Amino acid sequence: MSNEVRELVLRTRSADAAVVLSAVGEVDMVSAPKLSSAVAEALSTGAPVLVIDLSEVGFFGSAGLSVLVEALEASAGRELRVVATAPVRRPVELTGLDELLDIYGTVEEALAGAE
Known part of the structure; x- marks a missing residue:
């Protein structure tokens, strides 16, 4: 078993009226600012829908939760959809953020707007 920390890799792409921001790796105190910057950049495109794909994130700490709260506050009238495994x-549900965020199982579901 490896104790190797997976560096956070981010990719952004357009999909119809949405921007999809995909994250691979771990979101912790060190990597959360990188995710926060990418979210801000994706929101600055003006796309009506932002899908934050966290389906390939293996660890999501409190700093990641803060990024989601910031994204929710900054989305101002745009739809924010989160893909999460x-x-x-688990941390999103434990903190009650699932009551404020639209959570989906796949990017395809998030793009379709289906729960």
Whole structure:
């Protein structure tokens, strides 16, 4: 078993009226500012929908939760959709953020707007 920390890799792409920001790796105190900057940049495009794909994130700490809260506050009238699997979904649900965010299982579901 490796203790190697997975560096956060971010990719952004357009999909119809949405911007999809995909993250791969771990979101912690060190990498959260990188994610925050990418979210701000994606929101600055003016796209009506931002999908934050966290399905390939293996660790999601409190700093990541803060990024989601900031994104929610900055989205101002745009739809914010989050794709999350267990490592992300669990802390989101424990903090009650799932009541404020639209959480999806896949990017395809998020783009379709289906829950």
